[in-house]
Amino acid sequence: VSHTAETTRIAAGTRQAVALADAELKGAQPVFNLALSHVGHHQTRNRGTIGGSVSLGEPAAEMPATAVALGAEIEIHSRDRGVRLVKAEEFYLGPYMTVLEPDELVTAIHYPRWGSDAITVFREVAQRPGDFALVGLVGRVRVAQGKIAEAGLAWFGMGPTPIKARQAEAALIGASVSDIDTRAIAELAVADTDPFTDHHATAHYRRTVGRRIFGRTLGEALNIQQAAA
CATH class of the missing domain: 3.30.465.10 (Uridine Diphospho-n-acetylenolpyruvylglucosamine Reductase; domain 3)
Structure with missing residues (x-):
């Protein structure tokens, strides 16, 4: 390293x-x-x-x-x-x-290297610790002067490859942290996915859970950033 x-x-x-x-x-x-x-x-x-x-x-x-x-x-x-x-x-x-x-x-x-001012975004849902995720979200968001300056977010378990949440990233960049509608951004993020149905979960389940964990995880990360600012 x-x-x-x-x-x-x-x-x-x-x-x-x-x-x-x-x-x-x-x-x-x-x-x-x-x-x-x-x-x-x-x-x-x-x-x-x-x-x-x-x-x-x-x-x-x-x-x-x-x-x-x-x-x-x-x-x-x-x-x-x-x-x-x-x-x-x-x-x-x-x-x-x-x-x-x-x-x-x-x-x-x-x-x-995103810098020390970037916010960590991570959450996954799995049947057991160590199992492959049914749904997962990972990335970073960088805030400057109260606005989102940079965003890098990706899904796992939501399609045939890792999937960039491009629409959500585009909507976040330039947005004021205090004005972000996490539910609306979550809808955009899920729109980029292509989940599948298998013996672990249905595509509908993955979309529903993905929508929930995106909004919750992003909201928690932004709240931590605002409290530290």
Whole structure:
């Protein structure tokens, strides 16, 4: 793990448990740290790697959605063609499908540093701790002079890939914190999703729960920010 003023680079082979215990990484990437604490169990995190979780492309997993929400870039190596960087939101094509070519390997993930004034947004609903999420939301919102200056939000468990809440992000940017209608923003956020029905939950259930957790989580985060201002 290495840091610059603008980014944090995490090597693909970094164990999840090692990353979770890294105090400097927690300070630089609090959303990443919080999301990682919900990945599997401590036994699996001792063996699982950051690159493995990101590159697998499980649509209900925390790490792919976190990379998408924070605007991360995936560092990819080919023996013959060298290195390329791919935006996380362009990396996933479908469940367990990515843009990786047969001769390529993920070697690192680069996460932008949002600054200490950014608000952490995270919540997931799962049947048991450590299970894949039925519905999950992750991201950051940065406030400047009482208005939303930047927003990066993504869903997991709400479609075939991690899904950016683009309409919600667009509606938030420039809005006064005191005037935000979290229910209306939640409707926009859910409109971007493409949930599925399986033996765990229906698409209707996922939309309903997603709407609730988005409004509640965003509202709580903004209330904390206002209290600290």
